[in-house]
Amino acid sequence: MNAIDRTPADLLSSALAADPARPLVTFYDDATGERVELSVATFANWVAKTANYLQGDLAAEPGDRLALLLPAHWQTAVWLLACSSVGVVADLDGDPAAADLVVAGPDRLDAARGCSGERVALALRPLGGRFPQPPEGFADYAVEVPSQGDRFAPYAPVNPDAVALVVGGEELTGTGIGARALADAAAAGMPKAPRVLSGLPYDTWEGLSYGLYAPLATGGSVVLCRHPDRLDAPAAAAREASEKITFRAPPVS
Template structure:
């Protein structure tokens, strides 16, 4: 019997097969931002983020990562980084580690990470407004961590990985779900908070050699032209 593939296996395989191929292309129609991540660049961000989770926030297998982010390439990065440790990702603001935007910090406590979702170069070079005491500035803290990640304990394939819509999916189940897709280039303009958007935006492209165009604040008037210029096929 062939071993069960997990999202971590899918990323490693994609990195081995073609690290330079485009994986995620991100647009923000409100700001005009366009960011493109190859498999290698995505993996680099994932490693830095996983190191932050493990070394600075003491996250371990079984910890819950709450994500409250709009559709964005960083949402995919944090999700994949959590799985590298064997964490369970849940949408919302309740978890062992909470990752959200500065406008949603009120009333939160514990391990909270704020992401401004500004373009990476801007975030790295331009100070952001002060954050509440105890809130981690994810824009700057992630950059300080290493480019290679090794978990203290490799996550088990049956570890809980994603809980949405009243159901929990294991790492192995997400890997199996990804194997059903094709190597298309798809466009996703909704938050990665359902199993369908997570699968189509991240898992299937990793498994099949495809790629994704993520669009935040999508302008309906631009979508059809973007499908053409970005050669969306799925």
């Protein structure tokens, strides 16, 4: 983390400048067998496209609140960094009725209809696939985002000391996210530039820190696993070896 890095979006920009080709997020879904690996450059491109969509088509502004009804997933990580880029507050499992807009996975669409603003649905299918039939009342992320621009510039400066994230009812600023993630990494004894394995959900700060922010802040990467309970012990050990894991997140308590 450089001295000039203040927000998660700053951290991503620094990672892109330092080594765009290195892996940043590797995602497994052990219910479907999916594996996706995103380099810093590929991940940043998804973030830029999503931020352009958020700021342009969805007309989101700094300070707007986005209810994020998604599991631990590589596309959720993209949305978190896109929100940081625009200055939108990402409210994990937030109340859609109290949000300016909502982004939801296929199993959270009914709850998401409580939002009176823009609604975006993600199919969470392998390779970022679209819904076979777009859900009524929602824009399909996989349809809308690929055509967006590959570079992003905010219309208004993002205040790093403004609230950027709400998780478990706790509010964190953009500056606070990076600082707390670094503190977590130090307290946990993460090695330099760690390769972190996490099967934690994204509904707590711990899950977000181990599963995204701490690896990003320390120049590392994350192997993010959804439905890790579907994997038996030998397969889990083989994954850990093949992915060259140097740090494991603690199990869900």
